[in-house]
Amino acid sequence: MRLTDQSIASVQSLAELRAAIRSGAFNDHTAGLAPGKLQCNIAILPAAYALDFLRFCLRNPKPCPIVGVGETGDPSLPTLGPDIDIRHDLPRYRLYRDGKFSDEVTDIAAHWRDDMMTVALGCSFTFERALMAAGIPMRHVEQNRTVPMYRTTLPLEGGGVFGGTMVVSMRPLRGGDVPRAVEICARYPLAHGAPVHVGDPAAIGIAALDRPDWGDAVTILPDEVPVFWACGVTSQNTLLSAGIPLVITHAPGHMLISDIDEDAALPIWKP
Incomplete structure (x- = not known):
């Protein structure tokens, strides 16, 4: 409930x-x-x-x-x-x-x-609140959806039986907001820190943003770019x-x- x-x-x-x-x-x-x-x-x-x-x-x-x-x-x-x-x-x-x-x-x-x-x-709730407090909107919050998450080709450093590739979460941001978002998130290294990739999803092995592996797809407006953060689902x-x-x-x-x-x-x- x-x-x-x-x-x-x-x-x-x-x-x-x-x-x-x-x-x-x-x-x-x-x-x-x-x-x-x-x-x-x-x-x-x-x-x-x-x-x-x-x-x-x-x-x-x-x-x-x-x-x-x-x-x-x-x-x-x-x-x-x-x-x-x-x-x-x-x-x-x-x-x-x-x-x-x-x-x-x-x-x-x-x-x-x-x-x-x-x-x-x-x-990621930590940096999301910091971004919204700075006036940078979170689309999945606006649309009441779970943030979209994707498997990537970004390699991880193995440890014993554990390894694989990184999972990322994506939030669309206005291009002008990206530098400020990077600055804010970098202050929170224990909450995934700064983004790991900005722009072309294919560069990190993501075929389609409208088909996330976890969570829900969100709207990306014409003046926005996809921004990707390392995700705890990894x-x-x-x-x-x-x-x-x-x-x-x-x-x-x-x-x-x-x-x-x-x-x-x-x-x-x-x-």
Whole structure:
């Protein structure tokens, strides 16, 4: 269900929002909720594969920016919030067995195992809010659609059983807005950072913008160019390609809302 406008207004704190998610009172997407708080992509996998996966993410920080790592068998993520329990605190989860989709659920307590480990990755919601605050519109938000995502030919650095090519998300921007968008997004390296490509989709192996591999196609106006960002779906695609016996992820758009301010995604150094 989606909380009504009235019930959203009645949620006075992040703790109350997390309680609504944990109880099952809220199981819809998290876009627009808890503004200013870092939202996270989630991957939960057996610890036997975790070192290789972390190595893969560190070698590919644009699509897979690590923002938190749990202990083996421990569902908490204390660096992202003192009361987080990853078994209950996402609105929806997806389960994959041997690289194939198995189920979508609102709680994973029944599927949690003592050998499971959680990895949290940065999310594009952070830079999207920064762009909209700067007056740069997001077409998929205007059209109430899921951002379009595409497989590409951009190679990734492998790590153990993990590898492949990058998945990107696309947002059409006016040509004059592109330099400002690059500048803004570069400030958020833990939320995919600056775009990886601007312009011709064929140059990165995308045949047709109106046929995304995930999400929904959006309108591109005559004065706009397609701009592509590294996408967190890269990690899910890579996990599935590895054929691991059990992987649990967030359902697209149904993120973990952390206690961390989005500005914590800013680097502590100046480029």
